[in-house]
Amino acid sequence: MSEWVKACATDEIDEEDLIAWEHRDHKIAIYNTEKGFFATDLMCTHEAQSLEDGLVIDCVIECPLHGGRFDVCTGKALSAPVVEDLRTYPVEVRDGQVWVLV
Numbered sequence: 456m457s458e459w460v461k462a463c464a465t466d467e468i469d470e471e472d473l474i475a476w477e478h479r480d481h482k483i484a485i486y487n488t489e490k491g492f493f494a495t496d497l498m499c500t501h502e503a504q505s506l507e508d509g510l511v512i513d514c515v516i517e518c519p520l521h522g523g524r525f526d527v528c529t530g531k532a533l534s535a536p537v538v539e540d541l542r543t544y545p546v547e548v549r550d551g552q553v554w555v556l557v
């Protein structure tokens with residue numbers, strides 16, 4: 456069953472950056488982008504690589520290992536070698552806090 460969980464304050468994530476956050480068995484990346492806050496699975500779908508040190512440009516995360524790219528708003532895989540989309544999680548901002556539905 457899904458529940459809304461408070462993950463962090465909005466000012467804990469720099470613009471065009473992400474943080475790694477863990478809740479129960481979920482390892483999640485939370486992004487601060489020009490379009491707002493988003494959340495996806497933290498691990499790249501190509502190999503078991505954390506996206507924590509990846510580069511965020513606009514709404515795209517580039518995996519630090521092989522440079523595969525994902526749209527962080529939709530989780531869609533955008534460029535080789537990644538072909539499988541990232542799972543996404545609904546996000547809400549309430550009173551300066553980022554909440555994630557996990």
Ligand code: FES
Pocket residue numbers: 499500501502503504518519520521522523536537
């Ligand atoms: S592990 Fe992410 S692109 Fe290869």
